[in-house]
Amino acid sequence: MTDKAAQLHRDLARAWGNLPGWGGLAAVNHTSVGLRFIVTGVVFFLIGGVLAMLVRTQLARPEQELFSPDVYNQLFTMHGTVMMFLFAIPVLEGLAMYLIPKMIGARDLAYPRIGALGYFCYLFGGIILCSSMLWSIAPSSGWFMYTPLSDATFSPGRGPDFWLLGITFVEISAVSAGVELVVTILRMRAPGMSLQKMPVFCWYILAMALMILFGFPPLILASIMLELERAAGFIFFDGLRGGDPLLWQHLFWLFGHPEVYIIFLPAAGIISTMIPVFAQRPLVGYGWIVLAIITMGFISFGLWVHHMFTVGIPHLAQAFFSVASMLVAVPTGIQIFAWLATLWSGKVRFELPMLWVFGFLVIFVCGGLTGVMLALVPFDWQVHDTHFVVAHMHYVLVGGMLFPLIGGFYYWLPHFSGRMPSQTLGKWGFWLTFIGFNATFLLMHLTGLLGMPRRVYTYEAGLGWDWLNLLSSVGGFVMAVGIAVIILDFLLHFRFGTPAPTNPWKADTLEWAMDTPPSPYNFASIPQITSRHPLWDQPDLPRAIAAGEGLLARAPGDHREMLGTSATNAAVRELIRLPGNSWLPLQLAAILAVVCICLLLRAYWVALGAAVLSFVWIFRWVWVAGAHPANNMEPTDVAPATTQTWSGIGLWGMGVTLLADAALYLSLIFGWFYLWTVAPAWQFSPTSSLTTQSMLWCGLPLTLAALGHWLLTQRLRRHNATYLYAGLWGSFGLGVMHLIALGWIFFSGDLSPRNHPHHSVLVVTIGYLVLHSGLATITTGLQALRAKRGFISAQRPYEMPVLQMFWIYTAIIYWLAFACFAFAPAAGGAV
Amino acid sequence: MKLPAEHPLHLVIGLTIWSAFFIAAYGGLSVYCSVAAETDTGGLENPLNLGLLALTAAICVVSGILANWCWRSATKFPGKVSAGVYIAGFIATIGVAIPIIFLPPCI
Numbered sequence A: 001m002t003d004k005a006a007q008l009h010r011d012l013a014r015a016w017g018n019l020p021g022w023g024g025l026a027a028v029n030h031t032s033v034g035l036r037f038i039v040t041g042v043v044f045f046l047i048g049g050v051l052a053m054l055v056r057t058q059l060a061r062p063e064q065e066l067f068s069p070d071v072y073n074q075l076f077t078m079h080g081t082v083m084m085f086l087f088a089i090p091v092l093e094g095l096a097m098y099l100i101p102k103m104i105g106a107r108d109l110a111y112p113r114i115g116a117l118g119y120f121c122y123l124f125g126g127i128i129l130c131s132s133m134l135w136s137i138a139p140s141s142g143w144f145m146y147t148p149l150s151d152a153t154f155s156p157g158r159g160p161d162f163w164l165l166g167i168t169f170v171e172i173s174a175v176s177a178g179v180e181l182v183v184t185i186l187r188m189r190a191p192g193m194s195l196q197k198m199p200v201f202c203w204y205i206l207a208m209a210l211m212i213l214f215g216f217p218p219l220i221l222a223s224i225m226l227e228l229e230r231a232a233g234f235i236f237f238d239g240l241r242g243g244d245p246l247l248w249q250h251l252f253w254l255f256g257h258p259e260v261y262i263i264f265l266p267a268a269g270i271i272s273t274m275i276p277v278f279a280q281r282p283l284v285g286y287g288w289i290v291l292a293i294i295t296m297g298f299i300s301f302g303l304w305v306h307h308m309f310t311v312g313i314p315h316l317a318q319a320f321f322s323v324a325s326m327l328v329a330v331p332t333g334i335q336i337f338a339w340l341a342t343l344w345s346g347k348v349r350f351e352l353p354m355l356w357v358f359g360f361l362v363i364f365v366c367g368g369l370t371g372v373m374l375a376l377v378p379f380d381w382q383v384h385d386t387h388f389v390v391a392h393m394h395y396v397l398v399g400g401m402l403f404p405l406i407g408g409f410y411y412w413l414p415h416f417s418g419r420m421p422s423q424t425l426g427k428w429g430f431w432l433t434f435i436g437f438n439a440t441f442l443l444m445h446l447t448g449l450l451g452m453p454r455r456v457y458t459y460e461a462g463l464g465w466d467w468l469n470l471l472s473s474v475g476g477f478v479m480a481v482g483i484a485v486i487i488l489d490f491l492l493h494f495r496f497g498t499p500a501p502t503n504p505w506k507a508d509t510l511e512w513a514m515d516t517p518p519s520p521y522n523f524a525s526i527p528q529i530t531s532r533h534p535l536w537d538q539p540d541l542p543r544a545i546a547a548g549e550g551l552l553a554r555a556p557g558d559h560r561e562m563l564g565t566s567a568t569n570a571a572v573r574e575l576i577r578l579p580g581n582s583w584l585p586l587q588l589a590a591i592l593a594v595v596c597i598c599l600l601l602r603a604y605w606v607a608l609g610a611a612v613l614s615f616v617w618i619f620r621w622v623w624v625a626g627a628h629p630a631n632n633m634e635p636t637d638v639a640p641a642t643t644q645t646w647s648g649i650g651l652w653g654m655g656v657t658l659l660a661d662a663a664l665y666l667s668l669i670f671g672w673f674y675l676w677t678v679a680p681a682w683q684f685s686p687t688s689s690l691t692t693q694s695m696l697w698c699g700l701p702l703t704l705a706a707l708g709h710w711l712l713t714q715r716l717r718r719h720n721a722t723y724l725y726a727g728l729w730g731s732f733g734l735g736v737m738h739l740i741a742l743g744w745i746f747f748s749g750d751l752s753p754r755n756h757p758h759h760s761v762l763v764v765t766i767g768y769l770v771l772h773s774g775l776a777t778i779t780t781g782l783q784a785l786r787a788k789r790g791f792i793s794a795q796r797p798y799e800m801p802v803l804q805m806f807w808i809y810t811a812i813i814y815w816l817a818f819a820c821f822a823f824a825p826a827a828g829g830a831v
Numbered sequence B: 001m002k003l004p005a006e007h008p009l010h011l012v013i014g015l016t017i018w019s020a021f022f023i024a025a026y027g028g029l030s031v032y033c034s035v036a037a038e039t040d041t042g043g044l045e046n047p048l049n050l051g052l053l054a055l056t057a058a059i060c061v062v063s064g065i066l067a068n069w070c071w072r073s074a075t076k077f078p079g080k081v082s083a084g085v086y087i088a089g090f091i092a093t094i095g096v097a098i099p100i101i102f103l104p105p106c107i
Helices: A003-016 A023-028 A028-058 A070-103 A111-135 A159-187 A200-232 A245-279 A288-301 A313-325 A329-345 A352-375 A377-383 A385-416 A424-451 A467-495 A542-544 A582-600 A604-623 A650-676 A692-717 A722-750 A757-789 A799-827 B008-033 B047-074 B076-101
Strands: A560-565 A574-579
Touching: A003 A692, A028 A070, A028 A111, A028 A467, A028 B076, A070 A111, A070 A159, A070 A200, A070 A385, A111 A159, A111 A582, A159 A200, A159 A385, A159 A582, A159 A650, A200 A288, A200 A650, A200 A757, A245 A288, A245 A329, A245 A352, A245 A385, A288 A313, A288 A329, A313 A329, A313 A352, A313 A377, A313 B008, A313 B076, A329 A352, A329 A385, A352 A377, A352 A385, A352 A424, A385 A424, A424 A467, A424 A799, A467 A799, A542 B076, A582 A604, A604 A757, A650 A757, A650 A799, A650 B008, A650 B076, A692 A722, A692 A757, A757 A799, B008 B047, B008 B076, B047 B076
Parallel strands: none
Antiparallel strands: A560 A574
């Protein structure tokens, strides 16, 4: 390495490195945050695994009394909850956050501080949720928290509250990771890495991230609604008072079924990444796989009712979901055939990670086949709520997620540590896990077919289930030993593993074009990509990158710089300055944790105070973002600074966030519509004084505010910044008028959400509208102040279109609410 | 404004149409059965089944035309995959619609 290159590496390390000691908590770079997600996820996996062993111990023999029924209920509820919410999704997100920038030739994710915030929300939410076990008040209604079992009547303790608040808190991290992964993949790929040259793993993660944005909001909404019902007496799921418990099932499974594919897709991405490397040839059917990913992403949203075949919906509706459930097997089959064809036509090297690929193929195909069986309505009726379903679910999730994940860990272990794992321990770990898993769950299919229901804490002897349960429990412990061996291998390899050679698996993707373990800046310079397999087709690339022969080989003023590229062709569009180490994410997550804990303790005024403080912190964060002078950049001839552009990553981030926001809002509209048409005791309240006329007048200043902001933005596009400052204050004033009107509607509307389900929906809707209008108004006031200081101008328009999009969204949701509630009386009653 | 066949939005339009169809089918059925449960005769010749079959035919025609157009117009990867997505939407629409031929809505 030349002196110049060495100096470049030193400069970049200084700019991108974490703070020393406790300062590491302020780290925002994706390598640190991604690894933290992974390690924390593995810790939660071990907790969930211990809970599983306790469950298997209890079921090993008939009529055992190791645990009381209530404790047993807590064990299986927390096992499912921890594994699904605190392990599976976060660990895969962490892996994606770690790998994606490295695979696409970027130095970091698009919003590093959001990633760090997501991590702390996940950590704190997980701790809050798991802490309930310490006091034996953990949730006990099952991991899908069905109503009415989880409502205040049948679960009067705090268990469901821990679940609802803790999971909602954790989901902040999932949605934030979804947003930043989408924007990073679409807008920060290395120059030349067009869509068709993108590593297939990125397609999987793109689909996963988009699915998170549409899949999680229904559950977030449902959790808020159930918590409001439990804590404040609102009516959504109480059938006797006009709600409907099935609404919970719909909202939960609207999340829950896509969730299976949200977990499976990144795992399949790991498989699609590893197989070509070990088959030493490109993946067969890249285009077909992309097609299968997209198809799977969509169709998986049309399956949710197959979890509800026994609740009494019409046969035709069941048939829709039955067919869709079988259809989703087609894109899965396409991928499996593509993998087999790649293996068949390549020269396969049977390295350690390939063992896990083999395990995945066997187990996942079996799980898929039982899935098709369960898609058949009559069969589903027979085995519903039996151990057959439990066995199927574990075949899909362990085979489809855990095996690829561990295979991926082995594959990228040299990347994390620069050392190779032990072959001996690795093989022992695999075979113990594989044998133990199949002993546990293959037999469990039989237990279920023999009629053993799930979630019973014990069973009578002599029903034919005894030996099956005993062997399942023995298998479970064999699997646990296998996992212990793997973890031992991982831990020992940091000390005893042989140093990994450069690109130890002879892979084709860019993450191996850097030192291992990686430097905090990933690439000393940004490469120009000409192939889908850069390290196979451009073998000189690692040297050229390290020598600073690519783009952006600089770190002026210790700034963290990145390139923004176009979504389709990855042409250079802008120069982005990313934020450095920051305490804001930790501070904000801590305040949100206080909100969460206070809600659990029902200390509502303290919670309100903390919530207000959290908004203050958010606006403080917003103030130093965007075109704030702290983010100024040295000019370059590569591309304009992002603050000089109109469609920077801020606008993309807003657009993608609003997709999730819209999914939540549409779920609310769906919930209202569902209760109206289906709930037996639903009625429109005749007592409300909310009128269409008042809503019409209330919407007028909002529309004018949005229109005014749009006009100012259009003028700025024509380089006309006159009246910008005054105009922004004008929009702000109109927004305040709208908020006052909305408040008047709320307080004068005689709304009684404890008595009328329709009013419950109205209150939540108005709350949603107030939140959005309030955010838009306050941010417009901030923009006015920023325009005064020159942060926004004809030369620096970056922030205007971002808020413009939010104003338009705010206006749309208002008028959509108006349309729903104005036309409802014509169809069934008064507003 | 006409989107070129290579535009990445085509990668999602085909199955977005299918999603809208799916929502219309399930939502339409739910609404129909709640408002017409008493007048529904239990036969196959009812407004819902006939309407959904007509919708199926319309969506299949649109998806087929768009698939053909994308395939013929596109020279690059996204356009070809988009054609595949339209075909996937076409197949999925037919698949979901098959039960409409055989099953009445409210039983």
